[in-house]
Amino acid sequence: MVNVGVMGTGYVGLVHGAVLSSYGFRVTCMDVDEHKIERLNQGFSPIYEPGLEELLQSGIRKGTLTFTTNAQQVVQSSDVLFIAVGTPAKEDGSADLTYVWEVVQQIGKYINGNKVIVSKSTMPVGTSRNIEGYLGNMLKGTPYQAHVASNPEFLRQGKAVSDSLSPSRVVIGADSEEAVQMLKTVYATHLEQDVPFLFTNLETSEMIKYASNSFLAVKISFINELALLSEKVGARIQDIATGMGMDDRISPHFLQAGPGYGGSCFPKDTQAIVDVGRKNGEELYVVRAAIAANEKQKSKMVSKIEEAISFDGTLKGKTIAIWGLTFKPDTDDIRYAPSYDIIQGLLGKGAAVKVYCPQGMKQAARDWPELSGRIQYCGNEAECAQQADAIVLMTEWEQFRGVSWERMARSMRRNVFFDMRNMFAGDIAIRNWFQYYPVGSMEHGYSLREAQ
Structure with missing residues (x-):
């Protein structure tokens, strides 16, 4: 039986850990917040997400899901470790990786055998490669290896549990065959369900997450700008969206006009990919325009x-x-x-x-x-x-x-x-x-x- 460790109990880590425990894996979730962990061990979810609390309580009853503040315990008892901590935006729009590197340092400090380390958090392109290099240096002179993979989440808040149980796709970035085989074991249920899988390298996997969220943000900003114009010329934006959505090259999804996008993903991810582009000498004009249009809306x-x-x-x-x-x-x-x-x-x-x-x-x-x-x-x-x-x-x-x-x-x-x-x-x-x-x-x- 594979032992799973999840570092971080936010929206991503908590849902991911609870769902994996429902598949029969022994899952330990770690967080530094003692009060939060105490409440979780009692079966109380710190966030509102339909179906999550029931899943947590089921895992606790079955003994497949536990929570702790002890990083050493999680690292040393797990075969695969998912990094699922927050990567909030800094004032300049770049992703703050403070929590990610705190977890990576704990893994390097306590590692006691071969491990698969999976980046579940949304991280700028190149982060997983840097984690791989850091842990590789930490483990020099030891018989241990850290196999790093990128496995971005595509959860919709409000539907996170159902999305995790029945994902639209699973993206895995890894150069290590050991990492690929471990994640195939973890996601065996999805493979049996014929969920689409994409296996690629670390950088591409990280980029897919940012590309997906940025494209959806662009689509929302586009329809919102058309909504403003529609009010000036006497058109109806809902009919426009319906007419556009009838084209299967466009689809009707994310064409609902509104007050602008928000949430934990689109605002920070669009800023982060623009920052990555700028640092690599490529200005992302379309994404920048979507951000500006959202503020205007x-x-x-x-x-x-x-x-x-x-x-x-x-x-x-x-x-x-x-x-x-x-x-x-x-x-x-x-x-x-x-x-x-x-x-x-x-x-x-x-x-x-x-x-x-x-x-x-x-x-x-x-x-x-x-x-x-x-x-x-x-x-x-x-x-x-x-x-x-x-x-x-x-x-x-x-x-x-x-x-x-x-x-x-x-x-x-x-x-x-x-x-x-x-x-x-x-x-x-x-x-x-x-x-x-x-x-x-x-x-x-x-x-x-x-x-x-």
Whole structure:
């Protein structure tokens, strides 16, 4: 039986470890946060991800999944070690590899036999090769070998467990046959499922991850720029996206106009690949343009709100209800969420801001201390909308479909609804009660209440 070690218990490491334990591998996950590890050993997930907590508790009950803060224990008891720590963006856009190298140094310090070391974190091109060189130097004069591989994750937050159980593809970069064979053993279930596998070298594997996320970010920024133009010329962005998506060379995926992309991957990965390009003498103009367009989109959404409900060029005296803080539904992740920039923009215009999110408020209170006392956290949608001049839907949580529009409208001072996700673009009922503003269309509509 293969013993698996996972260094890091964030979104990637935790899901990966839990899924591998469900396949019967003995998995030990390591993190430096003692309180977090204590809670994990009790079966409590520190993040909201559908199906994850049940998977954790199942692995703990079966004895295939344990958690520790002891790096030496994990390194020495594992045959394969996955590095799954964060690689956040620095101020200049480059990836911060501090946590990666802390883990690599611990591996080099405690290694007690031949190991396969797998880069699961998103790392700049060349990092796995540098890890290979570092460990090779550390092990000179010993009988041990460290076989390094790159195995990027392609998980969608909110669907991370299902994506890990049934991945769209598995990419493995390795020069070592030992590493390839170990990962074939680890992913035997996926091989049996006929999941597509790509075997390549370390640099290509690392590049695939950045290329994938950058392309998707470009696609989002492209449709968002067309949405802004559509509002000026009278076109409908949703029909444009549908027409484009009918072309199988384009596909309909990631053509949903909105307030801009966010999350833990697209913002930092686009910046990181631009930084890699710059350091290698190749400016990535298309990716740079996508980053700039994304920033413009968030600013445009603030202007859209201001232009619709302001009479004097400011939002002083106006109360805005924000529905949704997370960058997407079915996650509690607020990292780089467009809601943050839009809230800051509204506050800067003088508005009072109330917020409600099914899963993101605890994280916002913790990670956005600069907003403490400047925004009001609410217990539900109705409380958030009460006495507001406008609702701004930032995240398309499914539960928002169940609200009573009449109840919301009658509790507000003014009935304006900004649908930043076009979640209700096809719902005629909402136009009976609200002046409705989707993204990428001039068809605003007027509420019955205002018409009376």
